[in-house]
Amino acid sequence: MDWISAARHRRTGFVQPCRALWSFVGYRALLKVCPNENVLGPAAAAAARPHSERAAASLLASATGQRPKSGAAGRRRKGAEAIDRVLERYAATVGVEVHVQLATRTKAYCGCSCEQAPGPNTHICPVCTGQPGTLPALNQNVVELAVKAGLALHCRIALRTKFDRKNYFYADTPKNYQISQYDMPIAENGYLELPSSGKRVHIRRAHMEEDSAKMFHSQTAEEEPDEIPGQDPGAHEAKYSLIDHNRAGVPLLEIVTGPDMESGAEAAAFGEELQRVLRYAAISDCNMQDGSLRVDVNVSIRPRGLSGVRSDDALGTKVELKNLNSFNAIERAVDYEILRQAAMLDGNGTVRQETRLWDEREQATKVLRIKEGASDYRYFPEPDIPPILLEQAQVDAWKASLPELPAEKRLRYTSALGLTPYDAGVLTAEPATAFFFEDTVGHLAVEGLDPRMLIDRAKAAANWITGDIAALIKQKPQARSIQETALTPSVLAELILLIEDGTISGKIAKEILPELMEEPCSSVRDLVEKQGKTQIRSESVIADLIRQVMREHPENVQAYRQGKTKLAGFFVGQVMKRGDGRLDPALTQRLVTELLSRDDSGES
Amino acid sequence: MSCLTSRPTTVNSRLFFSRTSPVQGYVASEVHSVLLQRPQAQCWSCRYPRVTEALTGMRKVSALCIGVRQWQRRRVHRVEKQLAPSDFAPKFSSWTDSCGTAQYRQRTRTRQLPVSRNRWWIGPKPAAAHFASRIVCLGESSSSKLRATRAASVPALGPDPILQASASEIVEKVQTGTWTAMQVVERYLQRLQETEPHIHAYINVDEQFAREQAALIDQKRERGEALGLVAGVPISIKDNLLTRALPTTAGSLLLENYQPAEDATCVRRLREQGAIILGKTALDEFGMGSSSENCAFGVVRNPRDLTRVPGGSSGGSAASVAASSALLSLGSDTGGSIRQPAAFCGVVGLKPSYGRVSRYGLIAYASSLDTVGPIGRSVEDITRCLAVIAGPDPHDLTTLADTGISLDALPDIEEALVEERKPLANIRLGVWTEALEMPQLASEARLALQEAIATFSSLGASVVPVSMPSFQAACAAYYILASSEASANLARYDGVRYGVRQDGARTAAEMTRRVRTRGFGPEVKRRIMLGTFALSAGYVDAYYRRAMQVRRLVTDDFWRAFQHCDFLLSPVSPTGAFALGAKAGIDLYAEDVLTVPASLAGLPALTLPANPSARLPTGMQLIGRFGDDVGVLRLGRLYERVAGAASLANAT
Numbered sequence A: 001m002d003w004i005s006a007a008r009h010r011r012t013g014f015v016q017p018c019r020a021l022w023s024f025v026g027y028r029a030l031l032k033v034c035p036n037e038n039v040l041g042p043a044a045a046a047a048a049r050p051h052s053e054r055a056a057a058s059l060l061a062s063a064t065g066q067r068p069k070s071g072a073a074g075r076r077r078k079g080a081e082a083i084d085r086v087l088e089r090y091a092a093t094v095g096v097e098v099h100v101q102l103a104t105r106t107k108a109y110c111g112c113s114c115e116q117a118p119g120p121n122t123h124i125c126p127v128c129t130g131q132p133g134t135l136p137a138l139n140q141n142v143v144e145l146a147v148k149a150g151l152a153l154h155c156r157i158a159l160r161t162k163f164d165r166k167n168y169f170y171a172d173t174p175k176n177y178q179i180s181q182y183d184m185p186i187a188e189n190g191y192l193e194l195p196s197s198g199k200r201v202h203i204r205r206a207h208m209e210e211d212s213a214k215m216f217h218s219q220t221a222e223e224e225p226d227e228i229p230g231q232d233p234g235a236h237e238a239k240y241s242l243i244d245h246n247r248a249g250v251p252l253l254e255i256v257t258g259p260d261m262e263s264g265a266e267a268a269a270f271g272e273e274l275q276r277v278l279r280y281a282a283i284s285d286c287n288m289q290d291g292s293l294r295v296d297v298n299v300s301i302r303p304r305g306l307s308g309v310r311s312d313d314a315l316g317t318k319v320e321l322k323n324l325n326s327f328n329a330i331e332r333a334v335d336y337e338i339l340r341q342a343a344m345l346d347g348n349g350t351v352r353q354e355t356r357l358w359d360e361r362e363q364a365t366k367v368l369r370i371k372e373g374a375s376d377y378r379y380f381p382e383p384d385i386p387p388i389l390l391e392q393a394q395v396d397a398w399k400a401s402l403p404e405l406p407a408e409k410r411l412r413y414t415s416a417l418g419l420t421p422y423d424a425g426v427l428t429a430e431p432a433t434a435f436f437f438e439d440t441v442g443h444l445a446v447e448g449l450d451p452r453m454l455i456d457r458a459k460a461a462a463n464w465i466t467g468d469i470a471a472l473i474k475q476k477p478q479a480r481s482i483q484e485t486a487l488t489p490s491v492l493a494e495l496i497l498l499i500e501d502g503t504i505s506g507k508i509a510k511e512i513l514p515e516l517m518e519e520p521c522s523s524v525r526d527l528v529e530k531q532g533k534t535q536i537r538s539e540s541v542i543a544d545l546i547r548q549v550m551r552e553h554p555e556n557v558q559a560y561r562q563g564k565t566k567l568a569g570f571f572v573g574q575v576m577k578r579g580d581g582r583l584d585p586a587l588t589q590r591l592v593t594e595l596l597s598r599d600d601s602g603e604s
Numbered sequence B: 001m002s003c004l005t006s007r008p009t010t011v012n013s014r015l016f017f018s019r020t021s022p023v024q025g026y027v028a029s030e031v032h033s034v035l036l037q038r039p040q041a042q043c044w045s046c047r048y049p050r051v052t053e054a055l056t057g058m059r060k061v062s063a064l065c066i067g068v069r070q071w072q073r074r075r076v077h078r079v080e081k082q083l084a085p086s087d088f089a090p091k092f093s094s095w096t097d098s099c100g101t102a103q104y105r106q107r108t109r110t111r112q113l114p115v116s117r118n119r120w121w122i123g124p125k126p127a128a129a130h131f132a133s134r135i136v137c138l139g140e141s142s143s144s145k146l147r148a149t150r151a152a153s154v155p156a157l158g159p160d161p162i163l164q165a166s167a168s169e170i171v172e173k174v175q176t177g178t179w180t181a182m183q184v185v186e187r188y189l190q191r192l193q194e195t196e197p198h199i200h201a202y203i204n205v206d207e208q209f210a211r212e213q214a215a216l217i218d219q220k221r222e223r224g225e226a227l228g229l230v231a232g233v234p235i236s237i238k239d240n241l242l243t244r245a246l247p248t249t250a251g252s253l254l255l256e257n258y259q260p261a262e263d264a265t266c267v268r269r270l271r272e273q274g275a276i277i278l279g280k281t282a283l284d285e286f287g288m289g290s291s292s293e294n295c296a297f298g299v300v301r302n303p304r305d306l307t308r309v310p311g312g313s314s315g316g317s318a319a320s321v322a323a324s325s326a327l328l329s330l331g332s333d334t335g336g337s338i339r340q341p342a343a344f345c346g347v348v349g350l351k352p353s354y355g356r357v358s359r360y361g362l363i364a365y366a367s368s369l370d371t372v373g374p375i376g377r378s379v380e381d382i383t384r385c386l387a388v389i390a391g392p393d394p395h396d397l398t399t400l401a402d403t404g405i406s407l408d409a410l411p412d413i414e415e416a417l418v419e420e421r422k423p424l425a426n427i428r429l430g431v432w433t434e435a436l437e438m439p440q441l442a443s444e445a446r447l448a449l450q451e452a453i454a455t456f457s458s459l460g461a462s463v464v465p466v467s468m469p470s471f472q473a474a475c476a477a478y479y480i481l482a483s484s485e486a487s488a489n490l491a492r493y494d495g496v497r498y499g500v501r502q503d504g505a506r507t508a509a510e511m512t513r514r515v516r517t518r519g520f521g522p523e524v525k526r527r528i529m530l531g532t533f534a535l536s537a538g539y540v541d542a543y544y545r546r547a548m549q550v551r552r553l554v555t556d557d558f559w560r561a562f563q564h565c566d567f568l569l570s571p572v573s574p575t576g577a578f579a580l581g582a583k584a585g586i587d588l589y590a591e592d593v594l595t596v597p598a599s600l601a602g603l604p605a606l607t608l609p610a611n612p613s614a615r616l617p618t619g620m621q622l623i624g625r626f627g628d629d630v631g632v633l634r635l636g637r638l639y640e641r642v643a644g645a646a647s648l649a650n651a652t
């Protein structure tokens, strides 16, 4: 894409070309502060890396030599024993800071669209580009979604809240301050329960803020600039930078947890559960790839047995991890960091308070910047947005409008529907799957049904969805969820009922399932009847087939009658084979024993 | 060491090595000079000590102001001399010839703007005094030179039906076709050409654009369509209000070529109602100043006395109205920027209640204090203007829900005057005693105010003395709060998206530093640094939060005062219009001591001349309850009628 001309494009004529000949003095200053650290590149970094860090890297290399492909938080990774050994001696403390893009149609303080833009600087206006004289007009939906998120995370909602200005100079911040919330966040003091362990992770606060613009740094004037994430230090040699304001002013919710997690797996599990909750409540898309869910993690370790008091000081020196683009990366980065810090402490070193980037290619964290105490953002109340007063009735209404959340669903599935915790977990992993399952169960739950019967049917539905259907979806790269297939809950319900009343066999059902997922079907019964796949339950038809087999294998009949009753299985198998799998298995079984036991030699 | 310098090293290292450097964009010496002040033992605002804890804390705030004063006196010359040769000299070289600012502007504008717009730039023959004013602009306050120069006075205005017509008369005559809008505009443009070389009220005038607007109105009338509430009224707009048709500079070099994408809400409303914009008026850079001497494009003179300042920051607006080069003007008032210049120039100005008029399109200085308001020749005119611009605006969340004013607001005044001998019988007029007893207040000014009080009394109002002792602290608090908000509001001028970009920077931060160092004037830098400092960690409690407490106290004081009276009367400025170059720094800050309290409390305040016939009239300020804009306008109108009649009677 021609970024240069695209950035020059002026839709409304007020944006000057977003092109500057610069690089970043901030990073230069950093170089001065810590000349040894890795802001130059991998080679220099390796040379400069302290010994203990190299030790940690090699340790991790052995620990994570074989990595599972999918980020399986909660499941054991191969080689995780190294972590376990370290965690026997050290206690790790992990806290998470999440930025979530709220799923509003327009930006937080102006009417620009939040959708994917056709080109750079197309979804912009005087407000979100920080033109003089413009004022923010708060999008009501931002407050609604933020409150809903707070409610979904069991937070206390502040009925009186306000916005603050967070001041810092950076070229990607149009106003050079961010409209955020400082001392009166909209939601405080909640928790999120991890599905696997039931552990409650404390949510300290959640507050509304706005996103900044996206920067592109070019290496040379001719070359097209590479996209570089905001935290990337590679900008220090850029010839010029371009700014795309499409993201500027997009509403974000920042969620901060307490230091309650103890491993990479837990941090990843927290991220996954948070994503699930926010997706259920339609608060955010929570796509890590698109950046609508961004997770930063704080990791510190301390020797076990040393601190009985859980004060922040006693937790060890905090290191912040950034650039975590998947749950898998979260898990591995945290584990790497635990190993690195343990190696430092083992070598009688000290852990520095710093921000580190996860390098996916090298599977290691690298220093971004050293923290010299807290930054001074000079917060003060935003004078352009009056304090927000919410009515309890409004909050209650929003609470009532929240759908059932995954934790509640899991509880209901296991207690009321008798599913296993594993099945409940798989079914609630995606809202689409859970809704499909519940619709199916809805079709199966007819009035006056025996509750035990319903449990059987629900189990059957769960087995279908988590088993054959999930396997078939996995084979098809174009369909990512059950809702994108032709299969509908009513069809699945009908299928289950047809099996239950014996119209078709389970085998036949498995056979026609791919077809049902490919093409819409109005009635499964019509389909199987048309294809002649209904179960054969006529005793005479089955008896004929049995006699046929008995005639062809008289020696086996003889043997059976002499006491080798195990041969019944042989006859059933032969008969079923001839019946194309359509014979009623129970009936066939009964008739086979009946006919074999009866001495009807006279007939033959 | 003082509280200001307790941690100089820490502060400095943070200033220069953190990514969030508070005063990014300034040279080290400037920061040092702010931080290394040793405040004097005597406190500027403690002559009215109060036991309240917050006010005791204001010692620190005022100490900070003293710090600024010290800096002003001892260091500012040195700092600016450092800047001047390298930064200012190339650009301002043409200022050494006799065709100062005007030529400079002409040169830059013709380069920047399309020729077809036929923009007209003012001042082909600047008076001798220009030279001195340029020096003031550079910060070298050689006031002796200024006083020595004596320019010709503004051409006198003979009997002239168009120029002397009120807004309602113009609207009526344009509607009926007695005058065409074009006639009105041509007369005003002619007047503007006569007066502008003397007063320099305008930064930018677009004659062709004014004629286009007039032609549109005339066409509308010919088609028989109804015209707006201010159809054909020539107005000037302070240059910190966005106009799509004309560049908007806020009086700053940094925004020299800034072309807004849209009109400010108030400007749009005026244009929808048929007002004709003549041009943009000069102001102190970003509204920061009380004399209109801090404008990057020249100094405005008071039409009543060319050796004196017109007040500020809406000095250009007030001067244009006083010189009859506009009938009405839109100004902005943060701490007195409408009221003080209106008083200095002997015209009428209203600072409406905070939120009465939308701020959307007003280049923000201190968002929680900024208001947009009208300046005009009479209360009647500005009421008409306010009725057009007031009202809620979805773009500004701080606007009040009700419009609060309509054109019916005034007629009953006339009826009351006819019918009742004592129309103010139910009104309690509070007189702010500390303000009237200020030693700086000239005796004739005090006399004029006392006569005005007597007039109100004769109309039946009961006069109540009211004490508002918090006002000295209010001024210090105001400068802390306004500067704090300004430090954030002005952060966006980094040269990245707009503004005059400086070449040659190797890094973004260096570019921003250059843009801001060269683009901002010294007063703006001073306030950004002051505000940045007041919000910094470790100081925010002593300064910003303390100032917020004082703001609450001031509001409470007003609330208490309004238990005993319905309106408050006070002078506008302690001294009245002073000579060009006579005041700088903290002396200039003290100019706002009487206007700032109403700003902190967000109250409506009307300024009108107490003795309109005097050569330099004394300004009288009428403050009302929050939201009672109509009340102060009615009271003002009543006074205007009575005093006007009296002065007519005296003349005959």
Ligand SMILES: [Zn+2]
Residues within 6 Å of the ligand: A107, A110, A111, A112, A123, A124, A125, A126, A127, A128, A129, A249
């Ligand atoms: Zn926008």
